[in-house]
Amino acid sequence: MVAFHFQFANRAGWRCEECRKNGLERKRRCGWLAGELRGERHVVWARRSVRVDECPKSLVTAESVSLVEAFAAWKLAGGGDAGGLAARTADAFCVLESELRAEMAHGTE
Numbered sequence: 001m002v003a004f005h006f007q008f009a010n011r012a013g014w015r016c017e018e019c020r021k022n023g024l025e026r027k028r029r030c031g032w033l034a035g036e037l038r039g040e041r042h043v044v045w046a047r048r049s050v051r052v053d054e055c056p057k058s059l060v061t062a063e064s065v066s067l068v069e070a071f072a073a074w075k076l077a078g079g080g081d082a083g084g085l086a087a088r089t090a091d092a093f094c095v096l097e098s099e100l101r102a103e104m105a106h107g108t109e
């Protein structure tokens with residue numbers, strides 16, 4: 001979910017290296033910081049129904065990113081039978097499909 005929504009964010013503003021340089025990593029609760037060094041829990045980034053209390057850049061795993069990419073490729077190929085997908089992939093696609101539909105209903109402002 002976060003990986004999906006983070007695609008639409010201004011990701012240029014979320015480079016962990018620059019965060020560190022600008023001293024924003026505590027405020028943004030970057031995952032590269034040890035837990036006790038992160039500030040108090042608060043919403044760091046939000047979009048629609050998604051809220052995170054950690055830097056979304058560090059939060060989103062490579063696996064999530066590749067699932068979102070695989071979903072996009074699958075959609076481009078016309079979707080098709082989800083029965084042949086691994087259960088984990090099918091679950092992810094299901095979530096992504098409903099997010100995508102909501103996205104299309106709302107428009108991308």
Ligand SMILES: [Zn+2]
Nearest residue numbers: 016030055058
């Ligand atoms: Zn970060």
